[in-house]
Amino acid sequence: MKPFHLLLPLGLALSTTATPKLQDFDALGAWFDGVNSIPPSPNNPTTPHSEAKNASIAIVGGGISGLAIALMLDSVGIYNWEIIEASDRVGGRNRTKFVANSSEWAEMGAMRLPVRAHYTDGEVVEYTDHAMVFQLAALLNDLNHNAPQWRIDFIPWIQHHPNELLALGTGRHPDGRIPTRADIAQDPRLDTPSPMSTAEYNRSRAQMDALLLHKETLQSIQRDVWRAHRQAMDHGLDDWSEQATMRHVLHAGQNVTDAIWTAGDYDVLWDDLYHNANFALDGSAGSHGTTEWMCIDRGFSRLSHAFLPHVRGRLTLGHKIRKLEPIITRDDGRATRLSWYPSVRNRTLESKDYDYTIMAVPFTMTRFMDLPAFSSVLGRAISEAGLRFRSACKVALLFSERFWEHGARPIWGGFSTPPSAAVGTLYYPVYGLNESRPGLIMHYRGGDWSDRLVSFGDEEHVQTVLDAVVALHGEQAMELYTGDYERLCWLQDEYTATSWCRPDVEQHRLYIPAYHRMEHRTIFLGEHTAPTHAWVSSALQSAVQLLLELGLVDEAKRLNRQWMGRWIDSIDRGLLR
Known part of the structure; x- marks a missing residue:
């Protein structure tokens, strides 16, 4: 199974009827x-x-x-x-909430769009996948004569910041401090260790990376996801699960296969390739570069309301x-x-x-x-x-001050990972940075964890997230929490499930x-x-x-x-x- 990267011409099967379908x-x-x-x-x-x-x-x-x-x-x-x-x-799954009628907005659904990929060698590739969203917003602004109540404005989304705190599975500084993303980049010994260190594991991991991080393949997805999808289907990347690929194509053992697969989040090769084409979503050092993202000022519900x-x-x-x-x-x-x-x-x-x-x-x-x-x-x-289909849960907590933007290691945008695997990630606002204003910390968990979190009531779920914030930022978080929140587990939404x-x-x-x-x-x-x-x-x-x-x-x-x-x-x- 070789990586696909040549955009082959495709024949057109025109109907013999007067009007093709x-x-x-x-x-x-x-x-x-x-x-x-x-x-x-x-x-x-x-x-x-x-x-x-x-x-x-x-x-x-x-x-x-x-x-x-x-x-x-x-x-x-x-x-x-x-x-x-x-x-x-x-709006459907576009849903923006202004918590406690404040000016702080939380995206309970869609929250960002990829714009272009910046490669470490200096190459820049535009994403075509969501280009129509930007085109749609421009059209709506024109149709609405740029009226303030309907206008859609895009602002930068910050996926990562060097001072993010990474506590889940990582090491600690000698004084017990949680490492930042920059700390781990400087000293990889602080990073989460690999589940295995055998030669078989390293070989299989390298083979999967060669398939799933192949540069020309990812570029083809970024430039033209439709033709890339056809190439993936033709190369059998919809026919095999990642586990089956490792076991029956790469001949990895069961233990190695399980160790590699459970460390990720995808079952089908195409899904993982598509995910990897959005660079450094998780901040991994092995990425070919970074993705430039945008979001909508005052939330994606602006797009729906327009x-x-x-x-x-x-x-x-x-x-x-x-x-x-x-x-x-x-x-x-x-x-x-x-x-x-x-x-x-x-x-x-x-x-x-x-x-x-x-x-x-x-x-x-x-x-x-x-x-x-x-x-x-x-x-x-x-x-x-x-x-x-998959689900997701989000909880947004309102704090009277943006304490994470203060001190010796301020955090502006990006996300931290608390020690709690159930909480997953905690996102910080990408707007109003370094201003004297309240702020939200947003918990986002998808997949199986979100299915489990549905069993929580609002109070328990909110408290679990607040505990995770305190574990990262100390008791000041508890003192500055206003008690206001928004919670949405999409499996509980009667209009989408x-x-x-x-x-x-x-x-x-x-x-x-x-x-x-x-x-x-x-x-x-x-x-x-x-x-x-x-x-x-x-x-x-x-x-x-x-x-x-x-x-x-x-x-x-x-x-x-x-x-x-x-x-x-x-x-x-x-x-x-």
Whole structure:
């Protein structure tokens, strides 16, 4: 299994029908190249242009993907859509909280975006993965005439600071002090020791690093994650778990395999590669460089709220869809019927019919719905035994002073690791640095630990985090804690029941092509349906899919060029080869 780094040209499988569909193009790679290459053709004569543009569309879910696809449809003259949101707010897993009505904001969901990778040899590579988010923010600012109440401003995110305190599993100074990140860089003996030191372990670890930290591979992901994803699928990196790779490809023993795998957080090779392309997330010294990050001033909810002037009148809150069914209309046409209960106690379904439905909620929510029978692969992806999801917990504690920014070793941004493995990481604010103001320390724990922390009540969870802060910073933390906090474990959120998608072995290669085929006039949309696992890129994919289904080829191509064109052109000119 060799690292992949050559961007091979991919053939386009154009349909022989008059109007190609998204399913005719490379679902696992550069599907947008196929759309871009559709030759000009007249509109489908069986579906007049004006009739297609007037089709009624339900967008179930008012998260970023649902909001983004609505705006994209508007931009090409598709206005007859309605967003149906179960909760009383838009934004989904974008959720910013101002703790105790202060000016201190905590990101309970999305919190940062990679912008560019800075290599230690001086090379700089721009990330294309989330470029559409910055494009979307610029568009919204323009549409909202830069009005202060809607404006989206990006500020630097500080992933690491030299004075972060690293207490989990590390050594201590002779006087008992917890080492900083800079201390460990200067004296590696203070770092967390390897679980094993045998020749077999060192050899297997080096072989895995050669695969998962291969420079050209990571650059291909940074520059063009879609083509890199296709290369990964072609090289079998979705077919093997990391454990199976070590045991059956590298022939490592069980003990060595377990020691290496349990020290990480990933099961599938592609996931780990994608993670590693965001350099030094954990501050490891073995990285090729650092990632430059950005966040949104006053929180990611600013991005969601900026849509409100453009969706009002076509946004329905408080309707949790419980049933989706295909129907035959009076004129023998086909449509979808969505149903919901008026309240928890009123169990008489109310319904409304639409020509098409875009299901912009995660499968963790559609699994609660009464759905028609989908094809075997798509049905299994939706099912509880299908696509895997992970959770996360966050707790934000408000302190009357930013004591961590004072003293001989001030900390400005970044995160520390307390002795408690359950708490994991404690993030510091990246805004208002070195000002005389209150501040938040944010506990963030994902994966299995977050599943366990759900069992805690608010009081116990908050106290556990506060104990961890005191273990790092001393009793001053207890004295300056205001008693105000925010807590959110996403498994407890009734509108998502998850945090993010984490596919298992072979679920990318099997499931993603199924999302490109419309069934029962329904399209599934969200971070779980795209190789990038990003909301905005999945919205573009689904918008193009719907337009092609409607026979609106010119509109699909125009939307494709508007959102992917900035770097499709670069690829065409050979700049990313």
